[in-house]
Amino acid sequence: xxxxxxxxxxxxxxxxxxxxxxxxxxxxxxxxxxxxxxxxxxxxxxxxxxxxxxxxxxxxxxxxxxxxxxxxxxxxxxxxxxxxxxxxxxxxxxxxxxxxxxxxxxxxxxxxxxxxxxxxxxxxxxxxxxxxxxxxxxxxxxxxxxxxxxxxxxxxxxxxxxxxxxxxxxxxxxxxxxxxxxxxxxxxxxxxxxxxxxxxxxxxxxxxxxxxxxxxxxxxxxxxxxxxxxxxxxxxxxxxxxxxxxxxxxxxxxxxxxxxxxxxxxxxxxxxxxxxxxxxxxxxxxxxxxxxxxxxxxxxxxxxxxxxxxxxxxxxxxxxxxxxxxxxxxxxxxxxxxxxxxxxxxxxxxxxxxxxxxxxxxxxxxxxxxx
Amino acid sequence: xxxxxxxxxxxxxxxxxxxxxxxxxxxxxxxxxxxxxxxxxxxxxxxxxxxxxxxxxxxxxxxxxxxxxxxxxxxxxxxxxxxxxxxxxxxxxxxxxxxxxxxxxxxxxxxxxxxxxxxxxxxxxxxxxxxxxxxxxxxxxxxxxxxxxxxxxxxxxxxxxxxxxxxxxxxxxxxx
Amino acid sequence: xxxxxxxxxxxxxxxxxxxxxxxxxxxxxxxxxxxxxxxxxxxxxxxxxxxxxxxxxxxxxxxxxxxxxxxxxxxxxxxxxxxxxxxxxxxxxxxxxxxxxxxxxxxxxxxxxxxxxxxxxxxxxxxxxxxxxxxxxxxxxxxxxxxxxxxxxxxxxxxxxxx
Numbered sequence: 001x002x003x004x005x006x007x008x009x010x011x012x013x014x015x016x017x018x019x020x021x022x023x024x025x026x027x028x029x030x031x032x033x034x035x036x037x038x039x040x041x042x043x044x045x046x047x048x049x050x051x052x053x054x055x056x057x058x059x060x061x062x063x064x065x066x067x068x069x070x071x072x073x074x075x076x077x078x079x080x081x082x083x084x085x086x087x088x089x090x091x092x093x094x095x096x097x098x099x100x101x102x103x104x105x106x107x108x109x110x111x112x113x114x115x116x117x118x119x120x121x122x123x124x125x126x127x128x129x130x131x132x133x134x135x136x137x138x139x140x141x142x143x144x145x146x147x148x149x150x151x152x153x154x155x156x157x158x159x160x161x162x163x164x165x166x167x168x169x170x171x172x173x174x175x176x177x178x179x180x181x182x183x184x185x186x187x188x189x190x191x192x193x194x195x196x197x198x199x200x201x202x203x204x205x206x207x208x209x210x211x212x213x214x215x216x217x218x219x220x221x222x223x224x225x226x227x228x229x230x231x232x233x234x235x236x237x238x239x240x241x242x243x244x245x246x247x248x249x250x251x252x253x254x255x256x257x258x259x260x261x262x263x264x265x266x267x268x269x270x271x272x273x274x275x276x277x278x279x280x281x282x283x284x285x286x287x288x289x290x291x292x293x294x295x296x297x298x299x300x301x302x303x304x305x306x307x308x309x310x311x312x313x314x315x316x317x318x319x320x321x322x323x324x325x326x327x328x329x330x331x332x333x334x335x336x337x338x339x340x341x342x343x344x345x346x347x348x349x350x351x352x353x354x355x356x357x358x359x360x361x362x363x364x365x366x367x368x369x370x371x
Numbered sequence: 372x373x374x375x376x377x378x379x380x381x382x383x384x385x386x387x388x389x390x391x392x393x394x395x396x397x398x399x400x401x402x403x404x405x406x407x408x409x410x411x412x413x414x415x416x417x418x419x420x421x422x423x424x425x426x427x428x429x430x431x432x433x434x435x436x437x438x439x440x441x442x443x444x445x446x447x448x449x450x451x452x453x454x455x456x457x458x459x460x461x462x463x464x465x466x467x468x469x470x471x472x473x474x475x476x477x478x479x480x481x482x483x484x485x486x487x488x489x490x491x492x493x494x495x496x497x498x499x500x501x502x503x504x505x506x507x508x509x510x511x512x513x514x515x516x517x518x519x520x521x522x523x524x525x526x527x528x529x530x531x532x533x534x535x536x537x538x539x540x541x542x543x544x545x546x547x
Numbered sequence: 548x549x550x551x552x553x554x555x556x557x558x559x560x561x562x563x564x565x566x567x568x569x570x571x572x573x574x575x576x577x578x579x580x581x582x583x584x585x586x587x588x589x590x591x592x593x594x595x596x597x598x599x600x601x602x603x604x605x606x607x608x609x610x611x612x613x614x615x616x617x618x619x620x621x622x623x624x625x626x627x628x629x630x631x632x633x634x635x636x637x638x639x640x641x642x643x644x645x646x647x648x649x650x651x652x653x654x655x656x657x658x659x660x661x662x663x664x665x666x667x668x669x670x671x672x673x674x675x676x677x678x679x680x681x682x683x684x685x686x687x688x689x690x691x692x693x694x695x696x697x698x699x700x701x702x703x704x705x706x707x708x709x710x
Contacts, residue, residue, distance in 0.1 A: 014631055017581045017610045021588070022628060042519040043628045044585055047662045049504075049530060054661050062657065069586035086399065113589070132596035139593075150586060150683050212465060215427055215493035228465060302399045305430060305461050305472070316430050318459070331432040341496050367585055370519060520664065521627045529663050536663050540626055547659045547667050 007035065010352070014043050018121045018356045021366030025355070032351045037344040044370040052330040057083060057297040058157055060330065065151040067332065068368040070113055071311045073106040073142075076155035081236050082306035082317040083157045086299045094287035095159050096238040101172075101280045102142070102154070104273040108179075109138045110311040111266045118263060118360035119190050122199055127190045134182055137175050144168065158293040172281055176274055183270060191267060200263065201254030204346045204358035208257070214342045218313025218335055219269065220362055223249035223262035230309040242279050244272045259361035266363070298325055312336055312363055332371055336364040372469045375401040378423065386413060402459070402472035407484045408510075410460075410475055414490045417462065417471070425471060428491040430461040433501035437532045439479060450533045456482045456505055477507065486512040504530040566705055573616070573642065574697040576605040580615040580635070584622025587649035590683045591621045599686035604693060612638045617696070619689075620675075623651035623658065624666045636673045644700070646692055647675045650682040657682070 012025040019025065022043035028036040048067060052060050064079045065072040077099055084091065116131030139149045144165040146154040154161050190196055206216070208224045221228055229246045231239040247268035249261030299321045307316040313335025320329040339362050346358050379393040386409065395401040405413055417425045439454025460473040477484055486509040487494045498509045499518040506528040509515060517524065526537045536545050583591055595601040595608065609615045612635050624632060636645070647669050650656035655667030669675065676699060679692035 014628060015580070015582055015612075015635060017608075022584055042517075042521070043625060043631075044623060045519040045625055045627070045664045046585075046623050046658050047529070047664055050661050050663065051658065053532075066586055066657070069589060117592075129597045132593060133598065136593070136596075136598045149685065150589060210492075212426055213492050215429065215491065226465075233468070303402075303459075304399050307429070314429070316461075318430055318432055318461070320434060328437075329432075329434050331430070331434075333430040333432075337496065338493055341493060534663070541630065543626060543629060543666060543671055545626075545663070547655060 005030065012355070019359065020117065020364060023364075023366055023369075025359075027352065027355065029352065034347050034350055034352065034355065037347045037355065039340055039343060041340065041366070041369050044366045046367075046371065048332070048371040049330055052327055054326065056325045057299075057327060060327070061156065062151070062153045064332075065153060066367060067334070067371055068310065068312070068315075068336075068365050069150065070365055071106050071110040072151050073102045073155065074308065074310050074315065076152070077103050077237075078306065078308040078310070078315050078317055080155050080157050081308060082304060082319055083297070083299070085306055086302065086304045086319060086321060087157075087294070087297065089158055089292060089294065091158060091292050092287040092289065093238070093285050095289050095292070097280050097284045098160060098164060098289065099155055100237055100239065100242075101277055101284075102145075104276045104280075105138050105141065105172075107273045107311045108270050109135050111270050112138075114266060114311075114360075114363040115186070115190070115263065118363075119196075121356050121360045122196060124190060124193070124196065127186060130182070130186060130189070134179060137178075141168065141171055141175065144171075156293055157297060159291065160289040163289050169281055169284075172277065176278055179274065183267070187267065191264060197253050197260060199353075199357055200259040200361065203254075203259050203350060203354050204361065205255050206257045206262075206342065206346060210342065210345060211257075215338045216313070216342055217338070218310065219265045220262055220313065220339055222247065223265045224257035225249055225251075230307060230314060234307065236306070236308060239276075242276050244275050247272065259357055262361045262363075296325070298323070307333070310335055312365065312368070313339065334368040334371065336366075336368045339364060340369055372467060373423070374469075375403070375471065378469075378471055379403055381420075381423070382413065382416070385416060400472055402474045404474050404476070407458075407475040407477050409485070410473070411485045411487055411490065413473075414460075414462075414487050418490055422467070424464045424466050425462040427463045427465055428460065428487070428494055428497075429463050429470075430459075431487075431494055431497035431501065432459050433457070433505040433507050433530075434459060435505060435530065435532050436476070451479065451531075454479045456507055458484055458501060458507060460487070482507040483510055484508075485510050488512060504528060506531070566703075569705055570701050570703055573703075574700040577617045577644070577693075577696070578607050578609050578615045580612045580618045580639070581608040581610055582618055582620070582635070584620070584624065584628065585651070587621035587651070587683045590686060591619060591648065591689065594686040594689050599690065601690075601693075604690075604697075606693065612636075613640065615639060616642065617644045617646060619646045619648050620652045620669045621648040623656060624669045624672075625664050626666055627664070629666045629669075629672050632669065633672050642703075644677075644696055645669075645673055645675045646677045646679060646696060648679045648689060648692065649684060650680060653678050653680060 008029045010027045014022040014024050024040040026038040051063055064075040068075055112131040112135045116128040119127035143149050146152050146162055206224050211221050211224050227246050227248050247265050253260045301323045303320040305318045307314050316333030318331040322328040392404050417423050434457045436455045439451040441449050443449050455476040457476045462471045501507050503517045503519055527534055647653050652669040658665040677692050677696045681688050
């Protein structure tokens with residue numbers, strides 16, 4: 001005689017210690033196995049696009065900071081690149097070098113949060129403290145440059161708001177020297193830990209065809225084995241002057257495209273960013289960082305779509321200008337928005353505890369999804 | 372790698388009347404204006420054709436053109452009658468490294484565009500957001516409902532230029 | 548506070564008012580609900596990490612509101628979320644305290660003018676004890692907010708109920 005079973009709906013509500021923000025997941029379960037996951041978003045919808053239509057072009061920059069609050073420098077960088085292409089202005093080379101340094105330091109800081117909280121979700125609390133300790137060093141570097149720890153308003157259209165602090169280069173070199181052994185310590189503690197590997201290898205595999213059809217980008221796409229990085233494939237700023245590699249997932253501990261691959265791509269990316277910062281610090285040219293900032297920004301009529309490589313993927317800005325001081329439309333294509341769509345495909349057939357592991361490996365930020 | 376003119380000519384000889392024109396007069400990005408009810412056939416051709424291979428939809432956004440006539444009623448509130456809402460598609464090919472921009476326009480009173488969800492599954496949530504913010508109805512969409520606003524928000528479509536805030540929502544005061 | 552700083556040479560008997568004892572016990576171990584909404588949540592996480600330690604004040608994050616004393620609203624409150632915040636607040640047992648961290652939960656923050664989905668201040672749905680300004684507030688500012696809350700608890704009375 002067969003047992004009568006019934007499906008159950010479980011709610012991982014907006015307040016949850018492991019959902020990286022205000023996300024509601026509705027899980028349809030058959031016992032412990034997941035049949036379907038329906039994500040509900042919009043709990044942090046802050047009307048960014050409506051504000052952009054009411055502000056002038058430079059006033060939009062503090063709002064772009066607050067979208068992806070873990071990688072604020074990169075949001076500003078993307079907006080500045082888009083506006084400079086629309087206005088057709090050239091920035092001095094010193095500005096480009098400093099933007100690249102800040103962007104790569106921000107990438108390291110963002111990956112540290114991602115990896116630290118991923119370890120804390122799985123159950124390992126110590127890497128969280130180690131990652132935040134290193135992140136405080138980077139935030140100190142940002143603070144002496146522009147005065148803020150998290151939301152900077154530093155990269156302006158046509159230049160920067162302040163030049164580098166006199167101590168910046170010395171402190172950065174010290175940080176690079178101290179960070180490499182810390183990376184090795186993180187690897188020994190978490191990445192090659194047998195318990196971590198058991199929980200993340202072969203779990204939540206993302207096939208390459210599905211990833212490209214959905215539009216996934218960034219470390220999630222590279223974890224499935226596809227070498228695609230906007231810094232090399234659609235270059236912007238001075239990234240083509242540096243020598244760095246693009247790490248991809250190889251299926252070392254399980255299948256290609258599982259959670260461990262996506263996690264380890266981020267660890268390797270931190271090493272590559274460190275190389276870029278080292279090269280840029282040694283070859284910074286002199287110049288004035290505020291000379292190319294226009295007094296009034298009134299672009300010609302037209303539209304443009306530009307994209308940059310956020311720590312989470314491809315961040316796109318679609319700006320339509322109607323010739324006045326305020327933008328007519330600013331649309332932000334957030335990488336986490338696209339990744340959240342593919343999430344329900346990744347979770348089918350796994351257990352409830354694996355949902356937490358998969359959610360941590362795709363590294364979403366709710367501020368970016370809801371804008 | 373193909374330019375926008377070459378792709379436009381190729382599309383024109385296959386689809387004829389559905390492809391309306393190629394606009395390059397504004398500076399920067401050229402875009403191709405297409406018929407709003409034929410978008411799915413055009414996009415299927417763009418995705419599967421051997422030397423076009425647009426396998427990735429980068430972005431899909433709704434835009435309020437605000438080109439109707441503005442009427443001020445007695446309370447000073449400005450509404451827009453007539454005019455169009457548009458949807459922009461940004462496509463990309465990861466193999467052949469070229470990009471393309473498409474645009475469709477639809478009327479403001481009853482906006483309807485065909486969905487492209489069967490072609491690129493990533494378009495699902497983008498279209499839901501365009502519906503939520505502008506009210507553009509995508510025909511044959513598997514699950515068209517609000518995504519960012521609350522499911523019972525009945526005060527209109529927020530990103531339209533003539534949107535007005537309600538006074539109270541479920542007991543909470545909306546303006547400052 | 549002074550109770551444990553003294554040496555007990557005449558037998559281990561301490562004489563204190565009941566109110567002082569209860570207040571001292573409540574303020575020394577405020578357990579918070581792990582509730583972070585937006586950017587301020589990252590500064591709250593940085594406050595509980597090792598550089599600006601939160602744990603030395605007795606504050607531990609708990610996953611469930613039924614086991615906690617204080618809720619720190621860190622980040623922007625939207626209408627969709629405000630209904631759930633009211634429910635979470637009602638689930639917390641007495642005595643409960645609320646710290647509103649950051650400009651967005653104090654008064655709507657940078658989204659006060661055109662935010663059609665932002666609640667202009669969390670005190671429109673729940674009563675707040677301490678407001679910490681900043682966008683985002685530094686970890687030291689949050690620690691000062693916590694110390695102000697401890698001051699407030701120190702002068703509470705168990706006979707007269709507060710608001």
